[in-house]
Amino acid sequence: MSGSHLQIVVCGAGPAFDVTHLVRTAQEQSWTAAVTATPNAMDFIESQTIEGLTGHPVRSTYQSSPGTRRSLPSTDALVIAPATYNSINKIALGLADNYAMTSVAELIGRQVPTLIVPFVNAALAARAPFRHAVASLRDEGVRVLLGPDDKWEPHPPGSGNERQKAFPWTVAFETAAQLAHESRPAASGHA
Numbered sequence: 001m002s003g004s005h006l007q008i009v010v011c012g013a014g015p016a017f018d019v020t021h022l023v024r025t026a027q028e029q030s031w032t033a034a035v036t037a038t039p040n041a042m043d044f045i046e047s048q049t050i051e052g053l054t055g056h057p058v059r060s061t062y063q064s065s066p067g068t069r070r071s072l073p074s075t076d077a078l079v080i081a082p083a084t085y086n087s088i089n090k091i092a093l094g095l096a097d098n099y100a101m102t103s104v105a106e107l108i109g110r111q112v113p114t115l116i117v118p119f120v121n122a123a124l125a126a127r128a129p130f131r132h133a134v135a136s137l138r139d140e141g142v143r144v145l146l147g148p149d150d151k152w153e154p155h156p157p158g159s160g161n162e163r164q165k166a167f168p169w170t171v172a173f174e175t176a177a178q179l180a181h182e183s184r185p186a187a188s189g190h191a
């Protein structure tokens, strides 16, 4: 659907570098996109490239650039990708200890359609806190792309570089767009 806005949150894992794939995929479908990064994710991305592509500064702190609105823009869908073990556990607990986590907490609370695409190895994914976090987020209505049905599984420890190439950016956009479509009231007039 054209005229929609995608908010993307990247965390500190290798695939963050490739978030431009998600931005481009959204733009090809006439969506606008903006990227927020956790402080740790800033080491994994090329902010200037993203800013040139989206036309928006990459937000990582509460400090906004001149002319940038402080409040969250109207958002049709939120994609958190790549989502780390650390941030997934924090989001499930409602922790808001940086700008990215605070905006995620608020957008989920506003019932913005939300998709989380984890990038975790199998050892971390086996931990009880992570399994509980995924279950809790799903229970709250957050879509977590993970498991055999989603064809996206945790990778063996040490194989992250290889798995990064398979990160499902296109599926992430399609899933988020579908969530946005499903959340729209039938009488809203949107196609």
Ligand SMILES: Cc1cc2nc3c(=O)[nH]c(=O)nc-3n(C[C@H](O)[C@H](O)[C@H](O)COP(=O)(O)O)c2cc1C
Pocket (backbone or CB within 6 Å): 010, 011, 012, 013, 014, 038, 039, 040, 041, 083, 084, 085, 086, 087, 088, 119, 120, 121, 160
């Ligand atoms: C080179 C490198 C690669 C990393 N890859 C991952 C990863 O694939 N998945 C993950 O959950 N954490 C990964 N980490 C660890 C996270 O960066 C770390 O847990 C950090 O605290 C996450 O912060 P954030 O969740 O606020 O972005 C990696 C760290 C480094 C230095």
